[in-house]
Amino acid sequence: MKRCPSEPALVKAYAGAASESLQAHVRSCAGCGERLARIVRDVDLVERTLRAPRPARAPAHAPRWVWAPAAAAVAAAAVVALAVATGPPARVAPGAAPPSDAEVRAAVRDVSSALFLVGEPGAESLSRPSSTAIVQAALAGGWPARSAAGGPER
């Protein structure tokens, strides 16, 4: 007695893609006929569902990940813009001597004064560049130079 086919083989028979011997077995086997009838019922349900109007979708809402491509594009654009704006990193000329301890201390003192002495006694001695000078200096790529009197150049 020939072994009954698997479920996928039966579906294949239903689709007309099975061998002639398998189709002959399905036609002659009561058990396979019953299983095939179940397949026909399932397919009929699919057909009826697809013939009916498609159910409406849930109210429009953005899927959680719909922002991902836009965010990736913005991030990529930001990285490119940053790279273009900053240019190549500053290089120390080969053979240049490293700053001395005194120079480093002076620089730290200047920064510290600028940060913490504003509005306090002694702050007026610091150079206070005007807003115009700041803009001009920023456009020129540096900090406003001090005038001979210690004030900002105008």
Place this chain on the structure above:
Amino acid sequence: MSRVVAERVAEPSYDELYAEHRARVTRLARTLLRDPHEAQEVEQEVFLKVFHQLQSGAPRMHWSGWIVRVTVNACRDRRRSGWWRLWRDASDELDEASLASAGRTPEEAALGDEVQRRIWQAFERLPARQREVFLLRQVEGFSTEETADLLGVQVGSVKRHLYRALLRLRAATGGER
């Protein structure tokens, strides 16, 4: 020209063609496309082509096959041009509240709605060719040979696509895989 399309029949008027084929075109477009508005546009596009075909005085043809072919091709073009929309909509959920549930107990309705939802989701996840084959062969009732002719593929290819589609869709009904 293919066998289905080339079969000669009496030349109908535009109104007759519209009345006879509109329901099928609508059904095909709405099943193959996710967006009902796009389906409507395809419907208009198809009948515009029908109109031009009639106006051009082209040889008589088997309109049923020709219209189905034009509809399937139009839907395919839409899917290609709107790939990003399909991708975007991939996680959309069907609105279960809108599924028909008249005349059933709440339990039956819930069970039926769930099965319908699964069937539609499974159908939408099928590759385009499997969807087309299943629709033409099982829903529209074309023979395997006619389906192959309409889609421009081999008969054996139709059988293979149908087999794969049946396996997946049947699993969605709760039947064995």
